[in-house]
Amino acid sequence: MTPRVRALGTVHTVGLNAFEAKGLEVQASVGAGLPAFAVSGGVDGSVREARDRIRSAIANSGFKFPEGRLTVLLSPAEIPKSGSGFDLAMAIAILVSTGEAAPHRLPRTIIMGELALDGRVRPVRGILPALIWAAEHGFEQAVVPHGNVDEALLVTELEIGGVDSLAQVVSWLAGECVLDAVPRQPEEEPAGPGGHRDDWADVVGQGEARHALEIxxxxxxxxxMTGPPGIGKTMLAKRIPGILPPLRREESLEVTAIHSIAGVLSPGQPLVVDPPFVAPHHSTSATGLLGGGTGFARPGAASLAHRGVLFLDECAEMPPTVLDSLRQPLEEGEVNVQRRDGIARYPARFQLVLAANPCPCAPAHDVDCVCSSVVRRRYLGKLSGPLMDRVDIRVRMDPPGSAALMTSEEETSAQVRARVVAARSAAVDRWREFGWLTNSEVPGSILRQRFRLSAEAMRPVELFLRDGRVTARGADRALRLAWTMCDLRGADKPTEDDVAQALLYRDRGSY
Structure with missing residues (x-):
């Protein structure tokens, strides 16, 4: 007796494990037996919930839901799967298995989207990293919700089709319609109150701090940065992105992919072109800072600040364990979140800017402080030695004089940015063969061997190491800082003065 052949529908989609995209095959099979709907393949509760959405969407779109035993498999099974982004692919696989949808366009197509009960297709997170993976692995088309079209069009290697409903996808598979992908007009970036944008010139005085932040x-x-409240620490920190160069194309796509996974992309402006500025509250948890959470591991503030600035205001108010959790990302440029099914990784190469008051009472003038020396030491003592060893510049800010408040004319962000862009361009040219973009990324071994400075220039480092005023890690970081000061001057190699100044920036008793 010839065994009965069961109908089978196959659709391709993409799943995300943190920042890592993986191709998935969605298979639907309808067999004999009592009516049942099973979803398998390493799925969590959020994917199993799709059964009710898919059943209602198929019925309300005018199609017939299979009456036999329906099995849907998302493979490979060892990859954890979470979220609603597989709804549309699962529904199409079911309709192909029942013969209500044509399969001939599916082998080179990626399908993603969430289904509403009436068959509408809703946008989902993580479209950009998913489609980047699809383009790299030879797929030619992608069917995505209309709400994700702007983001999907950033992947120019794929033909993008935006859909509003399940029925529209079925019509496209039958060759009855064409899927359009028209990008929305980008919205103008909002300015500050009264049309004013934050500018470097808004900060009065603080020449030493301004120069340190430029470096x-x-x-x-x-x-x-340490200093009393209201002195300009937050103002300066918020203006750092204004003196940074725009992101390169590769950086923009990487940053946009992280923001896509987090669901924080601006409507009408899918591509992040400026360095991000992220400033979590001082009460944030380690999970909020590094990422994680139940189910799918979400990116934290450190990853959202990738290729930009992570500003921790009132950092001395943060728990020491939360602050120390930054040590690994600062060293490696990525966040590793331990999960039950493995390690979730997110890029996190950011510039850390810390700001703190000198003591809990924080008066405008030190002479008015009522804190004991023990209290003052304990307050900033939350910033552990290993964490501070990774901070290259420490600057103490004092109140500007009344004359500066009335007459000072400061440089604008455009003037400072021109010098910063020139210095960064010099660093990119120097490290081009290695792929590093900034001096802070260069390993110490390269600086001490292939790009070793003269014995005269290295003399301050030897003196600081001999006196125990700097660690081996600190010495390497001081050399990176010296190269940056050299680039700002337009010189070829750091001098002894550059190295000495870099060491003094680390050695100042400002905290």
């Missing part, structure tokens, strides 16, 4: 911006170095 930090030129090499993506980490900074600690």
């Amino acid at each position: 930090a911006a030129a090499g993506a170095h980490h900074v600690l």
